[in-house]
Amino acid sequence: MQDFGKENWQRQEPIVLLFDLSIYGHHPAYIQHLIEYWEQQNLSGQLVIVVSPQFMQVHGDVVQFAQGLNSQTIQFYPIHQAEEQALKPRNSALNRNWRNVQEWSLFCRYAKQLKATQGIILYLDTYLLALALGQRSPIPFSGIYFRPTFHYPSFSHYTAFRKDKLQFWREKLILSRVLQQKQFQYLFSLDPFAVQVTKQIFATQKAVALADPIRIKREVKIPxxxxxxxxxxxxxxxxxxxxxxxxxxxxxxxxxxxxxxxxxxxxxxxxxxxxxxxxxxxxxxxxxxxxxxxxxxxxxxxxxxxxxxxxxxxxxxxxxxxxxxxxxxxxxxxxxxxxxxxxxxxxxxxxxxxxxxxxxxxxxxxxxxxxxxxxxxxxxxxxxxxxxxxxxxxxxxxxxxxxxxxxxxxxxxxxxxx
Known part of the structure; x- marks a missing residue:
């Protein structure tokens, strides 16, 4: 594993760790958008991207795009095959929760090994419970929260279900504990209404509204x-x-x-x-x-x-x-x-x-x-x-x-x- 740490520490340049072990859905597009912006804006420091080994195979186009930039500041780091094989399958609630703890441990391990100065978790929902139960990060970190629902009663077509009240209480309890963590910096959300309610309920400025990215200029390939x-x-x-x-x-x-x-x-x-x-x-x-x-x-x-x-x-x-x-x-x-x-x-x-x-x-x-x-x-x-x-x-x-x-x-x- 390449060691960016010593050289960048001496120059006081940031080492930003993007962490995402998911493969399908929006994940590859998000990573590519961040790579493009990093390169276009010529941001200082290093961008290190920790992904699943499968990502390198399934989304070789994203990896090749990054490599084609010939940038010395952008690098993919797939976790080891043995580390991926050790992850629990998501076939039960117990296994899913245990896997989430395992993945969080991998984030902490790679943050230390790569001497990252900042972590950005592209799917934070997976780790919220572990964080609420006391897991700590070795570096300052932020993440994208995809599935908040505790504010849904404020929506015009909301219909109450009995189980919702418990879910909303659980979400708010977990979120309150995560927001109190010293190393936790920003909670990004694609839901601007959730951001407003989070700021009000928890009296925090850590919640930040985030665009759900799409390329605006599109070419019609087939009329x-x-x-x-x-x-x-x-x-x-x-x-x-x-x-x-x-x-x-x-x-x-x-x-x-x-x-x-x-x-x-x-x-x-x-x-x-x-x-x-x-x-x-x-x-x-x-x-x-x-x-x-x-x-x-x-x-x-x-x-x-x-x-x-x-x-x-x-x-x-x-x-x-x-x-x-x-x-x-x-x-x-x-x-x-x-x-x-x-x-x-x-x-x-x-x-x-x-x-x-x-x-x-x-x-x-x-x-x-x-x-x-x-x-x-x-x-x-x-x-x-x-x-x-x-x-x-x-x-x-x-x-x-x-x-x-x-x-x-x-x-x-x-x-x-x-």
Missing amino acids: AQQLKAKLQIDSKRTVFLLFGALNGRKGIYPLLESLQLLPPETCQKITLILSGQANPQEQNRIENYIQQLKVANPVQIIENYQFLPEEEIFSYFNLADIVLAPYQRHVGMSGILLWAAVAQKPVLSSDYGLMGELVERYQLGITVDSTSPQAIAQGIEQCLQNKPIGDRQKMQTFAEANSAEQFAKTIFQTTMQT
Whole structure:
């Protein structure tokens, strides 16, 4: 392992440790955004990135991008294979909690070995309980908190569940203990409403609102008419897009059930594009459902269960008339809202939690109770009424507030000023 410590300590330059052992989802994009900003701004010191060995294989493009910069200040450090193999599987609550403690120990170990002066944990939720129970960091550190819910009662569509009260109490207790830690510096959150409430409840300035990063300038690789022809979409139909992992969490089954509730003359106006990966069992279930649906329903459904290269994703959002986000009681933010906002396309979204609140406050589209097929069907009919949906100017404002540059700028300027 390369030792940055002695040389940089003598020059009093920072060694910033990015720590993220997750592989899929937003994680590789976040790391690349931070690398790009570090290099573009020519920040002083060293940026060391500790990841899983699998990350180096699955996201070789991100690693190659960093290497292609020929920078002497950016370096990936995969943990050892033996360290990864020793981590408990996440197949039970007990194992998950034990694994979280193991991962925290790895953060502390690499912080010491690399002589880091500052730590940034890109998924802090995993370690909150361990920190609340007394785990300590050898260096000052900050992290991104993805899934706060204790402030949800302040949202307009909040419906109380008995178990929520205990969850909210637990979150606030854990957060209060973490915020009191001497080495803990900043709690970043993609939820600006959570930041406001955190500052009020805990009388702290450690909570910082963070952009959920997206690249604002997007090129349409495949023009809409060309993509329509490729997918054989009837030009008279309204195109609804469900993008991302196709599973129950995304609300695909209430969505498909809602189509059965629509009259045939309405279904004739609809093309539904399902674009995203699904595991074999899920895909088989979806395909069987669609096959039965099509027997007596004239809706056009286009299924694409393949991974879509990032350069093609925007073409699908550009093609869509309505972007679907019928998540099932989803906690936190979703990049779907951002892709839609950049493409200036309205969403038909769940009204639950942060997503519902953002859609309504920024007028990004329509919100419905996404657990109800009847409510989704009514939302679809509303989308077909040829009336303007959402506010395009506010969509642009929402997208610009979440630029990739703003995301990285907030993290580095906040943590490196101390």
